[in-house]
Amino acid sequence: MNMRSIQIASTLLLVVLLLAGCERFPMDSVQHGYRGTGMVQVYNPRILETKDALNTAPAALPAASPDGPKAKDLYKNVQVLGDLSGGEFVRLMTAMTNWVSPQEGCVYCHNPANFAEDTKYTKVVARKMIQMTRSINSDYKQHVAETGVTCYTCHRGNPVPTQVWFTPPAQNKGADFIGDLAGQNTPGALVNLSSLPTDPLTPYLLEDKPIRVNGTAALPSGNRQSIKQAEWTYGLMTHMSTSLGVNCTYCHNTRSFSSWENSPPQRVTAYYGIRMARDLNNNYMTPLTEIFPDNRKGASGDVAKVSCATCHQGAFKPLYGYSMVKDHPELAATP
Ligand code: HEC
Ligand code: HEC
Ligand code: HEC
Ligand code: HEC
Numbered sequence: 125m126n127m128r129s130i131q132i133a134s135t136l137l138l139v140v141l142l143l144a145g146c147e148r149f150p151m152d153s154v155q156h157g158y159r160g161t162g163m164v165q166v167y168n169p170r171i172l173e174t175k176d177a178l179n180t181a182p183a184a185l186p187a188a189s190p191d192g193p194k195a196k197d198l199y200k201n202v203q204v205l206g207d208l209s210g211g212e213f214v215r216l217m218t219a220m221t222n223w224v225s226p227q228e229g230c231v232y233c234h235n236p237a238n239f240a241e242d243t244k245y246t247k248v249v250a251r252k253m254i255q256m257t258r259s260i261n262s263d264y265k266q267h268v269a270e271t272g273v274t275c276y277t278c279h280r281g282n283p284v285p286t287q288v289w290f291t292p293p294a295q296n297k298g299a300d301f302i303g304d305l306a307g308q309n310t311p312g313a314l315v316n317l318s319s320l321p322t323d324p325l326t327p328y329l330l331e332d333k334p335i336r337v338n339g340t341a342a343l344p345s346g347n348r349q350s351i352k353q354a355e356w357t358y359g360l361m362t363h364m365s366t367s368l369g370v371n372c373t374y375c376h377n378t379r380s381f382s383s384w385e386n387s388p389p390q391r392v393t394a395y396y397g398i399r400m401a402r403d404l405n406n407n408y409m410t411p412l413t414e415i416f417p418d419n420r421k422g423a424s425g426d427v428a429k430v431s432c433a434t435c436h437q438g439a440f441k442p443l444y445g446y447s448m449v450k451d452h453p454e455l456a457a458t459p
Pocket of ligand 3 (some may be wrong): 325335336338339349357358360361362364370371372373374375376381382383390391392394395398
């Protein structure tokens with residue numbers, strides 16, 4: 125090889141290396157707003173293909189008769205499902221087993237010698253989860269509409285949902301030479317491996333910090349939002365985009381991110397989703413902290429919590445909008 129071909133070969137190698145971080149063409153683009161406003165969604169068809177299996181709902185069990193004695197009269201310790209008929213009750217137990225603990229079976233929550241006792245923590249958690257599922261379906265229609273959720277939406281056949289998060293412990297600034305990382309500057313999985321704050325969920329999906337970048341009045345005194353606040357907000361936005369597998373323009377018109385009038389309706393749905401996730405974490409997950417064993421807790425001793433990804437798992441609607449609740453009306457409303 126002469127000098128020239130070595131140069132060409134090394135340039136080509138450099139180009140290949142640079143492009144290795146990019147996704148391969150061709151991409152699909154779908155218009156998602158008025159013509160000429162740049163509201164386009166870019167999808168990678170090869171990534172979409174891998175999502176099909178994950179987003180296919182399992183077949184529903186045959187319906188059970190609502191007649192006959194109620195579960196509260198048939199069994200000893202039924203605190204929330206008492207109004208179901210015996211048939212409906214056993215059908216739901218079977219469905220819950222398929223959705224949450226298909227490998228382990230009924231014994232994941234029950235002592236087979238005595239189904240009534242509450243000795244396994246999983247049973248106590250499951251009872252709260254039934255109440256949580258009913259609350260999602262009845263109190264958050266602004267988000268989940270009539271599609272609703274079942275245990276499967278989050279669990280997908282796993283006792284611990286694959287997409288949960290914990291509040292990381294504060295950085296120990298005592299004896300390290302790295303300095304104050306301010307909770308950022310290390311590639312974080314929740315923010316798509318960017319250098320944004322690695323935990324943008326505690327301030328917004330647990331606490332109620334303002335999600336804001338733009339000022340609401342003219343400069344110089346108008347914008348009281350700090351650069352830090354902007355970074356955390358972008359962290360949350362990145363989490364929301366990756367959780368749904370969409371670009372920012374799915375919810376925003378980029379000529380003004382803050383303007384609600386210019387935003388697609390999905391942004392309003394997302395607004396309620398933020399409030400819903402916060403409510404679930406504060407009113408259902410956190411109160412279960414003492415019930416969970418230590419090996420289920422995070423490094424700060426907190427419980428696993430719900431984010432957008434817990435339900436969505438990369439799809440714009442969980443299970444691409446398939447409603448499993450229509451086959452389980454007992455989970456649709458709080459009686
Ligand atoms: C994911 C946890 C979970 C799984 C798996 C599960 N159950 Fe249950 N089971 C519960 C909860 C929670 C209750 C209490 C419901 C209530 O308080 O309304 C319960 C209650 C019962 C009761 C009533 C016992 C009594 O006398 O009070 C029976 C019977 C029962 N389950 C049968 C089954 C069977 C059979 C299976 C397997 C096909 C099963 N369960 C799988 C969580 C579970
Ligand atoms: C909005 C999402 C969501 C829904 C819906 C949901 N769960 Fe959960 N579930 C969670 C999260 C988050 C955890 C905490 C993970 C862990 O156990 O550390 C959890 C934990 C559990 C556990 C404890 C598992 C373990 O091994 O620690 C059980 C049992 C359970 N859920 C049952 C149910 C049942 C039954 C339903 C439906 C009635 C349900 N869940 C619906 C999110 C959900
Ligand atoms: C799934 C919908 C959705 C996606 C995707 C999304 N956003 Fe947002 N965004 C919202 C909602 C909802 C709010 C308002 C939150 C609130 O006030 O509670 C918001 C707020 C903002 C704000 C604050 C505006 C202000 O008033 O200060 C900015 C900036 C922003 N988003 C940028 C982005 C960027 C950049 C992306 C892509 C990385 C993105 N968003 C992706 C829904 C979304
Ligand atoms: C408890 C499960 C659950 C959680 C958690 C959740 N979602 Fe959803 N989301 C749903 C369901 C179910 C739908 C489908 C509703 C429908 O069919 O209209 C949905 C729909 C949406 C839509 C409308 C999509 C469209 O094309 O119309 C957006 C946007 C959205 N979610 C954003 C979010 C964001 C952002 C978060 C986190 C802050 C979030 N969701 C958390 C269950 C959830």
